[in-house]
Amino acid sequence: MAIENEDKQFSTTRNLVPSTSAASAELSTILVSSANLSGGLRKKGLLKNSAAGPLVTVITVTFNAKASLEATILSVIEQTYDNIEYIVVDGGSHDDTVSIIKRYEFAIDLWISESDRGIYDAMNKGIGQASGDWLNFLNAGDTFNSASTIQTLVDQWIRPCGNAKRFIYSDVVLVHSNTSAGSRLQTYECNHARKIVNHQSSVYSKALHSEYGLYLVSRGLTISDYFFFSLIDSAYFTKASIPIARYDVTGISQSRSSVEQKFIVDYLINGLSRPRFLIYFNLYFYFRQMKSVVARLRRYFVA
Numbered sequence: 001m002a003i004e005n006e007d008k009q010f011s012t013t014r015n016l017v018p019s020t021s022a023a024s025a026e027l028s029t030i031l032v033s034s035a036n037l038s039g040g041l042r043k044k045g046l047l048k049n050s051a052a053g054p055l056v057t058v059i060t061v062t063f064n065a066k067a068s069l070e071a072t073i074l075s076v077i078e079q080t081y082d083n084i085e086y087i088v089v090d091g092g093s094h095d096d097t098v099s100i101i102k103r104y105e106f107a108i109d110l111w112i113s114e115s116d117r118g119i120y121d122a123m124n125k126g127i128g129q130a131s132g133d134w135l136n137f138l139n140a141g142d143t144f145n146s147a148s149t150i151q152t153l154v155d156q157w158i159r160p161c162g163n164a165k166r167f168i169y170s171d172v173v174l175v176h177s178n179t180s181a182g183s184r185l186q187t188y189e190c191n192h193a194r195k196i197v198n199h200q201s202s203v204y205s206k207a208l209h210s211e212y213g214l215y216l217v218s219r220g221l222t223i224s225d226y227f228f229f230s231l232i233d234s235a236y237f238t239k240a241s242i243p244i245a246r247y248d249v250t251g252i253s254q255s256r257s258s259v260e261q262k263f264i265v266d267y268l269i270n271g272l273s274r275p276r277f278l279i280y281f282n283l284y285f286y287f288r289q290m291k292s293v294v295a296r297l298r299r300y301f302v303a
Helices: 021-030 069-077 097-103 119-129 149-161 207-212 224-231 256-268 274-302
Strands: 016-018 037-039 046-048 056-062 084-090 110-113 134-137 167-169 172-176 184-188 202-205 237-239 245-248
Touching: 037 097, 056 069, 056 119, 056 149, 069 084, 069 097, 084 097, 084 119, 097 110, 110 119, 119 134, 149 167, 149 202, 202 207
Parallel strands: 056 084, 056 134, 084 110, 167 237, 172 245
Antiparallel strands: 016 046, 037 110, 134 202, 167 202, 172 184
């Protein structure tokens, strides 16, 4: 049964149904305790209609992101697809992030704000709350590449592929914000065979977490998503021909620890040979530094 006077303006409000007593009992186990900040449609007893087509759960993880969160929220709720569940997991922000979330909670299925043990802990919380068959992580500052992105994925990849392809990924549009000419967009090629998969530009079956586990949460571990993706059977991956997400890379750099952790995963799981592992692990940053020096010298002599 549809909700009377349902506001169908947003992707997250077009297929709501009132909770039954059984669903209400389930909600009591899903929602966080009253000691924590929380809200959204689900707390009002409004659930998604699972019969309305594949339910895609979009999860946004955020912390002190008042400057970038609104664009992300709008990118989700303004999608043309009719059956999107939206969950926002905030790490207990100290700025106006929660105020922004509350401004849009009429179109957010569930939001919580509480301290966590880092981004992967927050992501696992979102997975635990998700009722969709498919997951996407669009964190604060990220946006979908277009308003029709999810609709296109459902029509051209999710429905046609059935259960054969359970991990859909694409190239990602990198956004370089702080340039003299304003924002600069760059399409970055992703390739699962080369272990290049962008989390934001991926939509995958939630059931994969039942088979391969949640994201590892450990102090100093920065590549839990890379580890998780490496465990998944390669046969499940398929690449979409449209970019899924725009990812703001301004100010982001990959730490030495993250690169070294990736080499270890490649050696233990992805078939990297021992000789190559030792070379890459020990000499990667040396060669990268030399490449940077050569590039600077080239610019100097050309000038």
